[in-house]
Amino acid sequence: MHYLYTKYPMLQNKIYHNYLIEICRTFLIILFGLSVIALTVRAVNFLDLIVDSGYDVITYFKYSILNLFGIAPKFIPLSFLLALIIFILKHNQDSEFVILWTSGVKKIYVVNLFFITSIFILLIYLILTTIVTPIALNKSRLLLSDQKFGSFVPTIRTQQFSDSFKGFTFIVEKKVNNELKNIFLHDKGNNLKNFSSNTSKIKSTTIIANSGIANEKMIVLFNGQIITAKDNLDSEVIKFEQLNIDLSSLSNTTIKKPKIQETSTFKLIKCLFEKNLQQNSFCNKDFKKEILSTLNRRIIIPFYIPVLSLVCSLLLIKSKKNYFKNLSIFIYSFIILLFTELAVRYTGLNKFVLYIFILTPFVLFLVLYFYLFLKFSKESLKYE
Numbered sequence: 001m002h003y004l005y006t007k008y009p010m011l012q013n014k015i016y017h018n019y020l021i022e023i024c025r026t027f028l029i030i031l032f033g034l035s036v037i038a039l040t041v042r043a044v045n046f047l048d049l050i051v052d053s054g055y056d057v058i059t060y061f062k063y064s065i066l067n068l069f070g071i072a073p074k075f076i077p078l079s080f081l082l083a084l085i086i087f088i089l090k091h092n093q094d095s096e097f098v099i100l101w102t103s104g105v106k107k108i109y110v111v112n113l114f115f116i117t118s119i120f121i122l123l124i125y126l127i128l129t130t131i132v133t134p135i136a137l138n139k140s141r142l143l144l145s146d147q148k149f150g151s152f153v154p155t156i157r158t159q160q161f162s163d164s165f166k167g168f169t170f171i172v173e174k175k176v177n178n179e180l181k182n183i184f185l186h187d188k189g190n191n192l193k194n195f196s197s198n199t200s201k202i203k204s205t206t207i208i209a210n211s212g213i214a215n216e217k218m219i220v221l222f223n224g225q226i227i228t229a230k231d232n233l234d235s236e237v238i239k240f241e242q243l244n245i246d247l248s249s250l251s252n253t254t255i256k257k258p259k260i261q262e263t264s265t266f267k268l269i270k271c272l273f274e275k276n277l278q279q280n281s282f283c284n285k286d287f288k289k290e291i292l293s294t295l296n297r298r299i300i301i302p303f304y305i306p307v308l309s310l311v312c313s314l315l316l317i318k319s320k321k322n323y324f325k326n327l328s329i330f331i332y333s334f335i336i337l338l339f340t341e342l343a344v345r346y347t348g349l350n351k352f353v354l355y356i357f358i359l360t361p362f363v364l365f366l367v368l369y370f371y372l373f374l375k376f377s378k379e380s381l382k383y384e
Contacts, residue, residue, distance in 0.1 A: 015100075016109075016113050019087070019110075019113060020113065020116070020117055022087060023083055023084060023087050023114075023117050024083075024117065024120070026082075026083040026086055026087060027079050027080055027083035027121065030075075030079040030082050030083055031072060031075055031076060031079035034075040034078070034079060035068060035071050035072040035075055038071045038074075038075070039064065039067070039068050039071055042064070042067060042071065043064045046060060046063060046064050046067070047060070049063060049144075049254070050154050051154050051155065053144075053155070053164055053252040053254045054151055054152055054154060054155050054164065054252060055144070055252075055254075056151065059143060059144070062140075062143055063140050063143055063144065066136045066137065066139055066140035066143070067136075067137065067140055068136075069128070069132055069133050069136035069137065070133050070136065070137045070261065072128070073125060073128045073129050073133055076121065076124075076125050076128075076302075076305075077125075077301070077304065077305060077308065077337055077340070078337060080118070080121050080305055080308060080309075081308050081312065081330075081333050081334075081337070084114060084117075084308070084309060084312040085312055085315070085326075085329070085330060085333075088312060088315045088316065089315070089326065092315070097110070097316070106376065107316050107372075107376040108372065108373055108376045108377075110313075110316065111309075111310070111313045111316070111369075111372055111376070114309040114310070114312065114313055115306055115309055115310070115369075117309065118305045118306040118308065118309035119306065121305050122302045122303065122305045122306060125301075125302035125305060126298075126299070126302045129297070129298040129299070129301075129302065130265045130298050130299060131265070133261075133298075134261070134262060134263060134264050134265060135264070137258075137259075137261060137262040138258050138262045138263070138264070140262075141257075141258045141259070141262050142258075144254050151216040151217070152214055152215070152216060152217060152218075152219065152247050152250075153178060153214050153215070153216065156170075156172055156175055156180070156214060157175075158172055158173065158174055158175045159171070159172075159173060164252055165189075165250040165251060165252050166189050166250075166251045166252070167187060167188045167189020167190070168185070168186075168187050168188075168189055168250055169185075169186045169187075169188075170183070170184060170185045170186070171183075171184045172184075172212075178213055178214050178215065179211070179212075179213055180211060180212040180213070180214060180219075181210070181211055182209075182210065182211075183207070183208070183209045183210075183211070183212050183219075183221060183224070184206075184207075184208055185205075185206065185207040185208075185245075186204065186205075186206050186207075187204060187205040187206075187207075188203075188204045203229045203230055204228070204229045205226065205227070205228050205229075206226070206227040206228075206229070207221065207224060207225075207226050207227075207243070207245075208224050208225055208227070209221035209222060209223060209224030209243070210222060210223040210224060211223065217246070217247050217248040218244065218245065218246055218247060218248075219244075219245050219247060220242065220243070220244050220245075221240070221242070221243045221245065222241065222242055222243075223240075223241060224239070224240060224243065225237055225238060225239045225240065226238040226239075226240065226243070260287075260290050260291070260294050261294060265295070265298055265299075268291045268294060268295055269295065270283075271283035271287070271288070271291055272288060272291050272292070272295065288348070289348035289349060290348060291348070292347050292348035292354065293344055293345055293346075293347050293348040296344050296347045296348075296354070296357060296358070297344050300344075300357060300358055300361070301340050301344060303361040303362070304336060304337075304340055304360075304361045306361070306365055307336060307361050307364045307365050307368065308333055308336060308337075310364075310365060310368035310369055310372065311329060311332050311333045311336065311368065312329065312333065313368075313372055314329050314332075314368075314372070315329050316376075317372075317375055317376075336364075339360075340357075343356070343357045344357060
């Protein structure tokens with residue numbers, strides 16, 4: 001077997017190539033599965049866009065799909081960890097690695113293969129977190145800003161006050177399809193100001209009706225009265241038999257300004273080094289603390305991926321000691337993932353945590369690789 005590998009190095013390269021494909025395939029399957037599960041859970045929460053904010057179904061699906069780019073990167077470290085552990089355990093169980101070692105292949109070569117794979121995953125991770133994800137999330141927020149609510153009907157809930165729209169509160173006692181009973185509307189945002197003879201002094205408008213019919217952006221009320229309160233504490237009461245109200249001017253309360261995770265990496269870096277700060281602007285002193293945490297999450301966390309590959313490589317060490325067993329290696333890796341998630345939140349608040357967080361992946365990589373190199377060199381001498 002050793003003769004085959006030395007005489008036909010292409011055979012060894014093909015094995016490495018197959019290993020690389022197998023790890024990446026397992027990684028993508030796990031990443032896709034975890035992302036779809038998380039997106040399904042989030043999509044249930046996104047239903048509020050239809051129920052509370054009145055957006056149409058197409059907007060809901062577009063928003064959900066764009067948010068997939070914000071969900072998937074969060075599972076990349078865990079997916080890579082699981083893929084690598086599954087790969088190593090599978091080939092250890094099938095004795096494929098034993099065949100490699102006895103045929104003369106050095107373990108450090110396999111470690112290098114894991115490292116190359118981790119660099120490939122790292123680059124994908126960086127591209128997603130620094131470029132793709134902010135753009136996709138920003139587009140999802142702009143989607144809500146550009147699209148007005150699609151229908152007023154889904155926002156109507158019986159015997160429950162609804163404040164889904166700015167300055168506009170309503171409640172109905174009963175709802176059967178689009179037919180309503182005992183309706184109460186209260187407007188403080190001048191959405192219904194045209195129902196008074198003097199619109200300039202209106203403070204609020206209240207409409208009470210016995211029944212009504214709601215359409216997508218209109219509501220028709222029957223047998224009720226309009227009560228307008230004015231600045232001078234006077235009020236005006238108008239009775240009606242039928243009243244058509246156009247609701248297309250209503251604006252929902254959905255947050256439409258991009259959040260920090262939806263802001264481009266270039267803009268955040270520019271803000272971080274901005275010297276002329278204005279308290280009320282996008283870039284201010286308090287905001288810089290959040291920027292540091294966000295940039296570390298996007299740029300530094302991906303560099304923990306190679307560290308995970310080396311921690312998993314400890315499974316290749318032939319030892320009966322407890323700290324080299326499968327469960328122990330997984331716990332080490334999980335602690336690293338837990339550390340990154342906890343520490344990154346405080347990198348904008350404490351400089352010591354910031355420096356530790358940035359230096360840790362590089363220090364761990366050097367220490368682990370040097371240890372593995374020495375360990376496997378000693379093992380190789382025993383077989384010679």
